[in-house]
Amino acid sequence: MPDTPSRAAAVARAIEDDIVASGWRVGESIGSESELMERFGVGRASIREACRILDSRHVATPRRGPGGGLVVTAPDRSAVLDHASLYLEYTGFAPGDVYSVMETLEVSAAHELTATIDSAGIDRLRQVLSEEAAAEDFRERAVTVHTEIARLAGNSVLELFVHIGNNLARLHGVAPTESERAWMHERNIELVDAIVAGDAIAAARAVRRRVRAMTKREALSADRNPTSKVDDRS
Known part of the structure; x- marks a missing residue:
């Protein structure tokens, strides 16, 4: 069969399906270029x-050399986070939409973890809180209390989407003041304490x-209100 872009895409999909089916063994060589040509009956x-x-x-x-080939x-x-951000920039979105989804996801993750957290998970959340308190701007952290809660909950789909929401808020949200960061950190302490206590509500x-x-x-920032602050009356 002649080489065509569609043929190359079909070969890539077949290889990807095989990788998934075999358990995604990172570092395993799938075959050399000549072996893959023979296997799929296509040209170089x-x-x-x-x-x-x-x-x-x-x-x-x-990968070149012994044990190389396609690895x-x-x-x-x-890369997923970057693509999600670019796509939403292209389609257009409101920060309020991001926060609405974040609330649903984070509540779900916290609810799951309150029923399953162990001593190692408690220690890990305390460590992330400590790192957050020491960070100059914890929005720049790839791992947050909320992404770690989702990871510890053991739901990889939930974890990914919490990371996406966290990344969008970091890139497109308004940078908090020092007092606002302190306020949000206090809310995170309350959240961790509630999870440790097993109190989902x-x-x-x-x-x-x-x-x-x-x-x-x-919303206040969008209205160009220079005095907007995080409000403890929510």
């Missing part, structure tokens, strides 16, 4: 284009207070 151009597609998707990458790689979460309340205050602040 199609295999090289398929490898380029897989590399761009962070699925597998060509399985770990997907890069930062209090955990949800802590999430909602923080997110709704952030939503109100963004």
Whole structure:
């Protein structure tokens, strides 16, 4: 069969399906260029284009030398976050939409974790709180209390979307003042304390207070109100 862009895409998809089916074994060599040509019955151009597609998707990458060939790689979460941000910039979105989704996701993650958290999880959340308190601007942190709660809850889908929401808020939200950061940190302490106590209702309340205050602040900023502050009355 002649080499065509569609043929290369089909080969890339077949390789990707095999990687998923085999358990995504990072570092495993799928085969050399000549082996892949023979396996799929295509020319060198199609295999090289398929490898380029897989590399761009962070699925597998060509590697030279012994044990090389096309090697399985770990997907890069930062690429997903960047693409999500670019897509929403293209389609257009309001910060309030981000916070609405964040509230739903974070409440769900906190609810799941209150029923399952163990001593190691408690220690990890306390550590993240400590790191957050020491950070000059914890919005710049890739790992937050909320992304860690989602990770510890054991729901990888929830964790990914909390990371996306966190990244969007960091990139497109209004930078908080020092007093606002302190206020949000206090809400995060309340959230962790509630999870440790197994109190899902209090955990949800802590999430909602923080997110709704952030939503109100963004709305005030959009109205060009220079005196907007995080409001503890939410």
